[in-house]
Amino acid sequence: MNIAVIGTGYVGLVSGTCFSEMGNNVTCIDIDQAKIEKLHKGIIPIFEPGLEKMVLKNIENRTLSFDTSINNIIDNAEIIFIAVGTPMGEDGSADLQFVLSVAKEIGQKMNRSLIIVNKSTVPVGTADKVKNTIIDELNKRGVSIKFDVVSNPEFLKEGDAINDFMKPDRVIVGAESQHAFVKMKQLYNPFFRSRERLITMDVRSAEMTKYAANAMLATKISFMNEIANICERVGADVENVRIGIGSDSRIGYSFIYPGCGYGGSCFPKDVKALKKIAEEHDYKAQLIASVEDVNNRQKYVIAEKIVKRFGENLEGKTFGVWGLSFKPGTDDMREAPSLYVINELVKRGAKVKAYDPKAIDEAKTFYLKNNNSIEYFERKYDVLKNSDALVLLTEWKEFRSPDFEEIKKQLNQPILFDGRNQYIAYDLEQQGIEYYRIGKN
Numbered sequence: 321m322n323i324a325v326i327g328t329g330y331v332g333l334v335s336g337t338c339f340s341e342m343g344n345n346v347t348c349i350d351i352d353q354a355k356i357e358k359l360h361k362g363i364i365p366i367f368e369p370g371l372e373k374m375v376l377k378n379i380e381n382r383t384l385s386f387d388t389s390i391n392n393i394i395d396n397a398e399i400i401f402i403a404v405g406t407p408m409g410e411d412g413s414a415d416l417q418f419v420l421s422v423a424k425e426i427g428q429k430m431n432r433s434l435i436i437v438n439k440s441t442v443p444v445g446t447a448d449k450v451k452n453t454i455i456d457e458l459n460k461r462g463v464s465i466k467f468d469v470v471s472n473p474e475f476l477k478e479g480d481a482i483n484d485f486m487k488p489d490r491v492i493v494g495a496e497s498q499h500a501f502v503k504m505k506q507l508y509n510p511f512f513r514s515r516e517r518l519i520t521m522d523v524r525s526a527e528m529t530k531y532a533a534n535a536m537l538a539t540k541i542s543f544m545n546e547i548a549n550i551c552e553r554v555g556a557d558v559e560n561v562r563i564g565i566g567s568d569s570r571i572g573y574s575f576i577y578p579g580c581g582y583g584g585s586c587f588p589k590d591v592k593a594l595k596k597i598a599e600e601h602d603y604k605a606q607l608i609a610s611v612e613d614v615n616n617r618q619k620y621v622i623a624e625k626i627v628k629r630f631g632e633n634l635e636g637k638t639f640g641v642w643g644l645s646f647k648p649g650t651d652d653m654r655e656a657p658s659l660y661v662i663n664e665l666v667k668r669g670a671k672v673k674a675y676d677p678k679a680i681d682e683a684k685t686f687y688l689k690n691n692n693s694i695e696y697f698e699r700k701y702d703v704l705k706n707s708d709a710l711v712l713l714t715e716w717k718e719f720r721s722p723d724f725e726e727i728k729k730q731l732n733q734p735i736l737f738d739g740r741n742q743y744i745a746y747d748l749e750q751q752g753i754e755y756y757r758i759g760k761n
């Protein structure tokens with residue numbers, strides 16, 4: 321099949337590359353010329369395990385190419401995916417300007433029947449807006465062409481995106497015509513090995529499914545963080561509680577790890593957007609609003625523990641930080657808890673020495689660039705020297721079983737704040753380390 325994917329961010333680039341891996345002819349399009357020039361050479365703008373290799377292979381096979389406009393593909397493509405960004409507007413709603421400007425361009429240039437697929441996470445009702453935008457443009461040209469607008473939300477996780485796309489749990493397709501369902505089924509069939517995993521529905525339900533899935537997962541995390549905070553106050557241990565409740569198959573063990581809050585490009589944005597969508601339809605989504613409030617507070621929990629231990633004024637103190645990205649396996653720092661913790665420590669006069677396996681460039685270039693109180697290191701043990709405590713914020717595998725003797729030797733005092741409950745099993749108090757973690761005092 322001839323496919324175009326507009327927008328070469330996380331979702332667009334991974335989707336386009338995986339479709340090409342299945343033998344389709346894919347053109348990935350982005351208005352950012354510099355980005356496209358790099359992609360031509362196989363240089364990819366994000367860190368995602370396995371992606372670069374797959375991009376290079378498919379460029380070589382001529383199943384994957386890149387372009388800065390839709391002009392060259394508009395007469396050949398059977399399906400056009402819209403995977404451009406939907407940044408959070410000032411009021412918390414998703415900003416649709418990029419999605420609608422792509423729709424406009426498609427309407428101005430299409431000459432034959434097409435399927436247009438929304439892959440960006442968009443508010444319920446966006447497919448109708450896309451459809452109307454295209455119809456308006458066709459009317460201006462005085463032409464009438466049949467086309468479908470399909471909702472096909474993406475559920476991939478950063479750091480495991482290729483795997484998620486190549487072996488999906490499910491593929492959601494919301495459409496209005498049988499023709500669109502049949503084409504989407506043809507496209508996705510090669511991705512289902514053991515059984516059919518395509519779930520078909522109406523367009524609005526498909527749009528809503530994406531928000532509901534992310535809000536449900538975010539709710540599990542915020543719920544667990546709330547339980548952790550209560551545990552600390554009543555003398556319980558959230559780790560025991562986690563194991564206790566996860567054993568109930570109706571609850572399950574996944575996504576109930578308490579920590580220093582969720583971050584990333586999806587959960588914070590989608591939870592906020594869902595709250596806003598409800599509001600626009602005269603409904604106050606109280607649970608969703610609380611999920612967000614609990615998470616905003618949770619991002620400060622580790623800083624609060626540090627303040628409780630060292631006092632309000634942290635001048636003259638230095639903290640070694642392990643982990644900057646919002647989760648392991650990515651260099652993405654969007655809404656990362658590390659930003660909140662580090663800014664709070666620095667605001668109180670502390671210095672920070674930071675290490676992350678992948679995200680140091682992101683931190684230096686964008687997220688913490690004007691912060692002169694941070695020093696970055698290339699080896700994890702180097703942040704410990706002359707530091708007053710070690711603070712773990714992202715659970716990268718390489719932090720899982722560190723050399724605690726080295727930690728004790730290097731730090732001014734052996735104090736460890738564990739924002740991801742990684743060291744519960746080590747009995748650190750026994751080893752002479754003052755240990756603070758989530759959900760137990």
Ligand code: UDX
Pocket residue numbers: 474475476477478479534537541574575576577578579580581582583584585586587646647
């Ligand atoms: C998420 C969804 O999982 C994915 O389906 C959707 O398409 C996009 O959003 P992603 O943002 O890549 O994916 O990260 P994910 O692995 O889901 O983690 C999100 C955040 O939740 C991270 O900050 C992580 O540390 C946190 N988390 C996750 C917890 O605090 N506790 C948990 O039990 C699980």
